[in-house]
Structure formats: structure tokens, C-alpha cells
Amino acid sequence: MATDSSNEEQQTTSKPPPLPSPLRFSKFFQANMRILVTGGAGFIGSHLVDKLMQNEKNEVIVVDNFFTGSKDNLRKWIDHPRFELIRHDVTQPLFVEVDQIYHLACPASPIFYKYNPVKTIKTNVIGTLNMLGLAKRVGARILLTSTSEVYGDPLIHPQPETYWGNVNPIGVRSCYDEGKRVAETLMFDYHRQHGIEIRIARIFNTYGPRMNIDDGRVVSNFIAQALRGEPLTVQKPGSQTRSFCYVADMVDGLTRLMEGKSTGPINIGNPGEFTMLELAETVKELINPKVEINMVENTPDDPRQRKPDITKAKELLNWAPQVTLRDGLPLMMEDFRLRLGISKQ
Numbered sequence: 001m002a003t004d005s006s007n008e009e010q011q012t013t014s015k016p017p018p019l020p021s022p023l024r025f026s027k028f029f030q031a032n033m034r035i036l037v038t039g040g041a042g043f044i045g046s047h048l049v050d051k052l053m054q055n056e057k058n059e060v061i062v063v064d065n066f067f068t069g070s071k072d073n074l075r076k077w078i079d080h081p082r083f084e085l086i087r088h089d090v091t092q093p094l095f096v097e098v099d100q101i102y103h104l105a106c107p108a109s110p111i112f113y114k115y116n117p118v119k120t121i122k123t124n125v126i127g128t129l130n131m132l133g134l135a136k137r138v139g140a141r142i143l144l145t146s147t148s149e150v151y152g153d154p155l156i157h158p159q160p161e162t163y164w165g166n167v168n169p170i171g172v173r174s175c176y177d178e179g180k181r182v183a184e185t186l187m188f189d190y191h192r193q194h195g196i197e198i199r200i201a202r203i204f205n206t207y208g209p210r211m212n213i214d215d216g217r218v219v220s221n222f223i224a225q226a227l228r229g230e231p232l233t234v235q236k237p238g239s240q241t242r243s244f245c246y247v248a249d250m251v252d253g254l255t256r257l258m259e260g261k262s263t264g265p266i267n268i269g270n271p272g273e274f275t276m277l278e279l280a281e282t283v284k285e286l287i288n289p290k291v292e293i294n295m296v297e298n299t300p301d302d303p304r305q306r307k308p309d310i311t312k313a314k315e316l317l318n319w320a321p322q323v324t325l326r327d328g329l330p331l332m333m334e335d336f337r338l339r340l341g342i343s344k345q
């Protein structure tokens, strides 16, 4: 079983980062921090924008092609003087002047990333290359939202960052898993070769308000099904596990990583682990005890277990999740209820 024997110090570089904008050195004019969020119209991205906009010294630029995201997620910021929204596909070069880049653009739900796998790879590879090229030109720090899927169907449990993973390179999920693995490689190559300041977060399953109702991921499916009184579709065998992180905790972890000193990769996720049957039972109990649970066929290469080892996040970022699944599910349910137009019973 392959594990990484090297530590983060060996992966880093002594090369100085490219110079930031001269504005940062100006004596009389205190410029705002300009922050680019790619994929900022999506689920995690829009919550991140909310947090960044709370700081009056931040200007936020979102670029998004709206494949899975929506302007609706950002409607409270449209026309705000410190906010800009640009329709743009990250597979095309982008010229903006920024100090930090949160690079999230990529479909995240399996049904969406498998819909056009070649585009998913292009987004991960060419999109990340373009954002790294931008970071190099303007001297910006860049954070990549990688994924627990880089561990594939993991043979080590829970997964520490030193684990190299067990990924099928030619499977139907590879466009995403391998795409993110190449994106991580590009980040470290730009760091070592050009001194770019990088941060890599390995995000584990995240849930919360604003997920697409038809997103296809398990928490959104179960909540929408329970509210509509439809059977919860548990994919076989139902004993596969995931660990679910509430979106506010995730955004807190991402900003700590960006502002901290460590390049990562760092796992950000909630170690509370559930089988899909346990998740279905919990949703049923909390939202609609009358719904049935239906066992349905699964898709190829579904990871059988997943749980983050968050020792590194605790030590280096002083971060740990605060919201349990039982506390987070009702918050998401309220948002879904409003959007589905279903009143309280």
C-alpha cells in the first residue's frame, strides 16, 4: 500500500513568490484586498463569498460559467460596490488583477461531473493551469479545492493526507478524481518551479443550504425526497460510508487555510462517519417518519468508506468542525422547504 514518506517541508520551495501588485506597497493609498472566487456561484463558493464580503476591506470577483451554479446564490451581492460577477469559463484564460484566488470552479456532484467527462478534465487541468498562470502573473496566492476523491476507494481508514490513494485511472469517476490529482500536481509544480504561494484543501462531503435541489448528491436527494414524501433512494449495498461536513464549518476551514502558512494538502471534513442506510434513517426520523427506504442500483467505483483524519487541520489551522449532522440537517431542510414551497405540517 503506497503512502507518502515525504513531509510538507520537502515539497515546498525556497524560491521567492512572484511580486504582488505595487498597490500593496503604496504609502498613501490603502487598497482593498482583491479576491477572486472561481465557481463562486455554486454551493460552497456562494457561502465563501458571503463570508469574504463580511470584511469591508475585501473586494470579491466571482467568475462562473453557471453550469451547476446560479446567480440566485449571489443575488444579495449583485450591484454591491465591492462585488463583481463575470460569466467566464475557466478553461479560457482570464486577465484580472487580484491578490488571492480561491479556485473552486468544477462540477462536484457525480451526475454532473460524469455528464461531460472530457469537459470535467479540461476544467480541472486547463482551468487550474489558467488560474496558476494568472497567480504567477499577478503574484497572487491560490487555493485549490481538491477532494477526498483523490483517495479513490481508500484502503486506509480514516484517510490521512500522506495516503496516496486507490484510484481507478480509467473509470467513470476518473475525470474528476484524476482531474483533481493532476490539479494538485500542477499546484505543486508551479510552487516549486515558480515560487507561487499555494494552498490545497482536500474537501470531504459537504452539505447545507443552497445545494441544488436536483444536485443528485445523497444529502440533497434524501432531504428533497423526505419533504416530497417520496421513498429515500439508498444505493446498494447501503453499508458504504461518508462523513458529512456542514458548509459553514467548511468555509471557516478554507479561509483559515488561505490565511495560514501551510501549503497543504489538508483534509477539511467532519470525521462523523455514517453508512448511507444510517443517513437515510436519520433523515427519516428528523424530517418525515412516514417515508419508505428503497434500495436501488449503485454506480461503478463508488468508494466503500470515507472518513477524514483531521489531525493536520487541528494542528496547523486550529480548525475542527462545530456542527453535527443532526444539527445541520434541519438547517438545510428549512432552506429546501422554502425553495420547494412545502409548508410545515
Ligand SMILES: NC(=O)c1ccc[n+]([C@@H]2O[C@H](COP(=O)([O-])OP(=O)(O)OC[C@H]3O[C@@H](n4cnc5c(N)ncnc54)[C@H](O)[C@@H]3O)[C@@H](O)[C@H]2O)c1
Residues within 6 Å of the ligand: 038, 039, 040, 041, 042, 043, 044, 045, 063, 064, 065, 066, 067, 068, 069, 070, 088, 089, 090, 091, 103, 104, 105, 106, 107, 108, 109, 123, 127, 145, 146, 147, 148, 202, 203, 204, 205, 206, 207
Ligand atoms: N461539496 C462537496 O462535498 C465537495 C467535496 C469535495 C470537493 N469539492 C470541491 O469544491 C468545489 C465546489 O463544489 P460545490 O459543492 O460548491 O459544487 P457546485 O457544483 O455547487 O459548484 C461548482 C461551481 O463551479 C462552476 N463551474 C463548473 N465548471 C466551470 C468552468 N469550467 N468554468 C467556470 N465555472 C465553472 C459551476 O457553475 C458552479 O457554480 C469544487 O471544486 C468541488 O470539486 C466539493
Ligand SMILES: O=c1ccn([C@@H]2O[C@H](COP(=O)(O)OP(=O)(O)O[C@H]3OC[C@@H](O)[C@H](O)[C@H]3O)[C@@H](O)[C@H]2O)c(=O)[nH]1
Residues within 6 Å of the ligand: 108, 109, 110, 147, 148, 149, 203, 204, 205, 206, 216, 217, 218, 219, 221, 222, 233, 234, 235, 236, 240, 241, 242, 276, 298, 299, 302, 303
Ligand atoms: O440518492 C442517492 C445518492 C447517493 N447515494 C450514495 O451516497 C454516497 C455519496 O454519494 P454522493 O453522490 O453524495 O457523493 P460521493 O461521496 O460519491 O462523491 C462526492 O465526493 C466528494 C466530492 O468531491 C463530490 O462532492 C462528490 O464527488 C454514495 O455511496 C452513493 O452511492 C445514495 O445512496 N442515494
